[in-house]
Amino acid sequence: MGHLSTHVLDLMHGCPAAGMRVTLQAMGEDGAPRTIRTLTLNADGRADGGPLLNAETMAVGCYRLVFSVAKYFSERGVALPQPAFLDEVPIDFGIADVAGHYHVPLLVSPWAYSTYRGS
Template sequence: MAGGISLHAVDVARGVPAEGMRVELYALRDGQRGKLAESRLCANGALDHPVVGGAGVTAGVYEAVFHIGPWLRAQGVGAAEPAFLEEAPFRFTVTDVDQHYHLPLKFTPWGYSLFRGA
């Protein structure tokens, strides 16, 4: 896939995709934080939004925010309110708009890993 930003989340403690987790994607420009996308992840834990195909993506700094705490509570996992992890922000830079930036989140109620995947 060429161009675009995809977000994907998996609860690795239970081995399930984070279907329904709310995610936001912001473009950070000139000290301003502009929302590019906000959605809930699909059944496979992936974002289904035009930004995945490159809509609105330009070179620059972005921040993805994964709302872990509310999702865990909705799953009945027993996360307190507030949870140990309420949100997982991930700030990254798009340097080549022709490349695809796949950003998977692997998480448990106590920690997470965010990286650029293939």
């Protein structure tokens, strides 16, 4: 059964990014995003309540996860320049197989980020 999940690790502090806000959007054929869900990551840097999309809600298409990086680090007491180098980090990706497991992890600091298709 297909599903979409995410996990965020704070590389500056060496811990999960508990409290980071994440928005999941579906990208329309016209390129306009439609917000599906906004959530706050739990103590493990993951979404509470299971996957972001599950077998019933997965659909072939283009999606975007938007991670509120500057707000997260600012709330952790990190002194950031204004404007912050990284504010919101959008990751655009496609779902081609609704039976597949799509995991989109984010490794992030105030100055850099990395992602990949996880397992």
